[in-house]
Amino acid sequence: MTDTQEKLLQSLSDCVVDMDEDKATEMAQTYVDNNFNAYKAIDQGLADGMERAGKLYEEEEYYIPELLMCSDAMYAGLDILKPHLDKEESGDKHRVVIGVVEGDTHDIGKNLVKIMLETSGFEVVDLGRDVPPMDFVRKAVEIGAQLIALSTLMTTTMENMERVVEILKEENQDNIKVMVGGGPISPGFAKKIGAHYSKDASKAVQLAKTLVQEAVPC
Ligand code: B12
Numbered sequence: 001m002t003d004t005q006e007k008l009l010q011s012l013s014d015c016v017v018d019m020d021e022d023k024a025t026e027m028a029q030t031y032v033d034n035n036f037n038a039y040k041a042i043d044q045g046l047a048d049g050m051e052r053a054g055k056l057y058e059e060e061e062y063y064i065p066e067l068l069m070c071s072d073a074m075y076a077g078l079d080i081l082k083p084h085l086d087k088e089e090s091g092d093k094h095r096v097v098i099g100v101v102e103g104d105t106h107d108i109g110k111n112l113v114k115i116m117l118e119t120s121g122f123e124v125v126d127l128g129r130d131v132p133p134m135d136f137v138r139k140a141v142e143i144g145a146q147l148i149a150l151s152t153l154m155t156t157t158m159e160n161m162e163r164v165v166e167i168l169k170e171e172n173q174d175n176i177k178v179m180v181g182g183g184p185i186s187p188g189f190a191k192k193i194g195a196h197y198s199k200d201a202s203k204a205v206q207l208a209k210t211l212v213q214e215a216v217p218c
Pocket of ligand 1: 047050051053054055057058064067068071103104105106107108109110112113149150151152153154155156179180181182183184197198199200201202204
């Protein structure tokens with residue numbers, strides 16, 4: 001990676017933390033004008049900034065209004081970068097249903113995972129946030145999805161991930177794999193409920209590729 005690219009990645013991350021929507025747009029434009037890899041800018045720039053903002057919230061330096069302005073800056077950068085993502089085109093697209101589980105409205109991480117999956121050639125159906133467990137199963141069966149990707153940031157809503165896995169079993173649809181992620185989720189929790197875990201959006205892509213290609217035991 002060149003010095004210029006590294007500096008721009010750092011600036012993109014800083015623009016999010018500094019809640020600077022205009023600068024995020026400008027930096028993202030400079031980044032693409034240099035023909036650097038857009039995927040990296042999301043992963044190591046904008047998403048990194050959002051994770052730093054999240055930590056500042058936990059340290060009580062930022063409050064809800066600041067966080068929302070950080071996410072506005074992140075989305076401003078995304079608008080510029082998204083058209084420049086090199087899409088992996090495959091004739092036979094694997095289908096994924098994604099969403100945030102019922103009771104939870106945190107969707108920034110889910111949106112990043114969705115973008116990365118789409119860029120990597122998956123056909124993604126996004127059910128949004130606060131989605132009842134049954135809706136994931138119904139949609140996955142309806143469109144013939146091989147994978148359901150579930151996100152939650154709250155401990156109180158983790159059980160709704162388990163509910164999705166249970167319904168898949170009850171409906172004899174447990175050939176559909178479940179991938180889970182989000183702040184409180186651990187590999188141990190995923191294993192316990194019969195799902196698969198990935199820590200972040202870029203690792204989620206690698207996991208999704210493995211899951212749709214082979215039956216991985218939990
Ligand atoms: C931003 C934020 C908000 C924003 C959300 C905006 C939005 N549209 O998403 C706002 C201000 C609205 C908000 C509201 C609330 N929040 Co809030 N919020 C956060 C905060 C600070 C950051 C989350 C974030 O966006 N991080 C940045 C993204 C990029 O990271 P991420 O989501 O973790 O995603 C990455 C990975 O986890 C992973 N990933 C995510 N999903 C998935 C899915 C799959 C399949 C995979 C493989 C990977 C994966 O990949 C992503 C990218 O790499 C966190 C604290 C934190 N540090 O996490 C609290 C936090 C999640 N919030 C919390 C709470 C309590 C709330 C509220 C209940 C507050 C209130 N009293 O009203 C409400 C929620 C109401 C509800 N029912 O949903 C708590 C949850 C506590 C708990 N243990 O349950 C936290 C942990 C803060 C805290 N320490 O108290 N919040």
